[in-house]
Amino acid sequence: MDLNSTENSILQKETWQGRIVYNQSQKDILQEWFKQNPYPDRATRKQWAKEIGIPEAKIQIWFKNHRSKQRQLEFGRSLGKDETQGQHHHQPWTQEYLPKAARQDWTSITRSQSHVLLQAFERNRFLDITTRKKLAKKTGIQEPRIQMWFQNQRSLYPQQSRNESVNSLADGPNGRPGLTAQQHQINLSTPLGRSHHFASSILSAGQTFLPAPLPSYESSVPCVSQEPSVMMVQPMQAMQRGENSVSPQTLRNHLPIPSTSGGDLSDTPTPFWLPNQEKCQNHEEQTGTGVLQLKGYCEPHPEHQEDQLQDLQQVDIPYILQRWDEVCQALTAKWDPREGTH
DNA sequence: GGGCTAACCTAATCAATAA
DNA sequence: TTATTGATTAGGTTAGCCC
Numbered sequence: 001m002d003l004n005s006t007e008n009s010i011l012q013k014e015t016w017q018g019r020i021v022y023n024q025s026q027k028d029i030l031q032e033w034f035k036q037n038p039y040p041d042r043a044t045r046k047q048w049a050k051e052i053g054i055p056e057a058k059i060q061i062w063f064k065n066h067r068s069k070q071r072q073l074e075f076g077r078s079l080g081k082d083e084t085q086g087q088h089h090h091q092p093w094t095q096e097y098l099p100k101a102a103r104q105d106w107t108s109i110t111r112s113q114s115h116v117l118l119q120a121f122e123r124n125r126f127l128d129i130t131t132r133k134k135l136a137k138k139t140g141i142q143e144p145r146i147q148m149w150f151q152n153q154r155s156l157y158p159q160q161s162r163n164e165s166v167n168s169l170a171d172g173p174n175g176r177p178g179l180t181a182q183q184h185q186i187n188l189s190t191p192l193g194r195s196h197h198f199a200s201s202i203l204s205a206g207q208t209f210l211p212a213p214l215p216s217y218e219s220s221v222p223c224v225s226q227e228p229s230v231m232m233v234q235p236m237q238a239m240q241r242g243e244n245s246v247s248p249q250t251l252r253n254h255l256p257i258p259s260t261s262g263g264d265l266s267d268t269p270t271p272f273w274l275p276n277q278e279k280c281q282n283h284e285e286q287t288g289t290g291v292l293q294l295k296g297y298c299e300p301h302p303e304h305q306e307d308q309l310q311d312l313q314q315v316d317i318p319y320i321l322q323r324w325d326e327v328c329q330a331l332t333a334k335w336d337p338r339e340g341t342h
Numbered sequence: 343g344g345g346c347t348a349a350c351c352t353a354a355t356c357a358a359t360a361a
Numbered sequence: 362t363t364a365t366t367g368a369t370t371a372g373g374t375t376a377g378c379c380c
Contacts, residue, residue, distance in 0.1 A: 019348050019377050039370095058348080060369090065347065068372075104368055106358050126351090145367080147350090152367065155353070 026052050042104050057144035113139040
């Protein structure tokens with residue numbers, strides 16, 4: 001475990017969801033089911049969830065915990081047995097990964113959903129229950145999937161060295177750090193777990209990033225802001241604040257653009273998120289939700305600060321993305337790849 | 343206070359999908 | 362074919378509930 005126990009303790013307090021106490025009949029049923037099949041597939045879990053009124057994800061957790069418990073019991077029993085037999089009692093609870101059919105349906109997270117999640121992740125690598133619920137509602141993704149996404153993201157981007165900030169791209173001059181991708185790469189001092197492909201796959205030779213400011217508490221996206229529960233700073237993040245480095249996932253938000261060799265985009269209203277070409281072409285994505293009027297979207301103004309502190313619930317990311325598409329198209333139309341200028 | 347256990351974490355890995 | 366990323370697991374920890 002990466003965190004020391006104190007940090008972890010505080011962390012879990014902040015992310016702890018209210019504990020459910022299952023009643024005896026529910027426990028009895030679960031135990032009975034466990035006897036029949038300690039590794040229920042998704043369809044089975046779903047069906048059982050319906051039958052006893054416990055969310056499928058909770059059933060999954062219960063089974064996981066119960067397998068652990070059974071292993072411990074078996075281990076205790078095996079220790080108590082005659083050791084001269086020299087046989088290790090095989091755990092009936094171990095299983096290789098589930099076959100394809102048993103796995104959860106593949107959840108395709110769209111670009112706009114991913115953006116919402118990434119924003120939340122940039123602010124806080126650990127979900128509290130309130131934020132999780134809000135994100136679920138906002139994105140239409142189930143809570144357990146969101147939790148999974150955050151777990152995978154943390155795994156994908158292991159905690160930067162404790163001197164590094166997850167939210168630091170906007171820390172540069174004028175909130176626009178000028179590091180190139182190569183410089184970013186050098187700054188990535190922590191071995192990248194799942195992201196070991198990152199540097200070679202994302203960066204291609206001869207390309208230079210033109211980083212755009214990311215959403216942060218201070219800048220860029222007036223309406224995308226932080227609600228109090230999300231503002232809670234995790235211990236690790238508190239340590240990280242104020243450092244000038246960049247997280248890998250931050251880089252994911254940036255489009256590699258051929259170097260403009262002196263071309264200055266500084267007077268262009270730089271978007272908070274540079275989409276790729278596909279994004280520019282794909283306008284229909286995820287616009288099913290009602291559109292929110294973005295008051296003062298381009299005009300940060302004192303009297304709008306209240307609006308700027310709207311919580312995630314009220315932010316219409318698809319709308320923002322749609323607006324961005326327009327900006328992107330305009331930029332694309334103006335940009336001449338041969339000259340690298342507008 | 344201690345045991346039990348739901349809920350959370352990381353790490354390793356598999357597998358679906360996109361490029 | 363390879364890279365990316367969502368899903369599942371084990372192993373471990375934390376903290377709420379109950380006796």
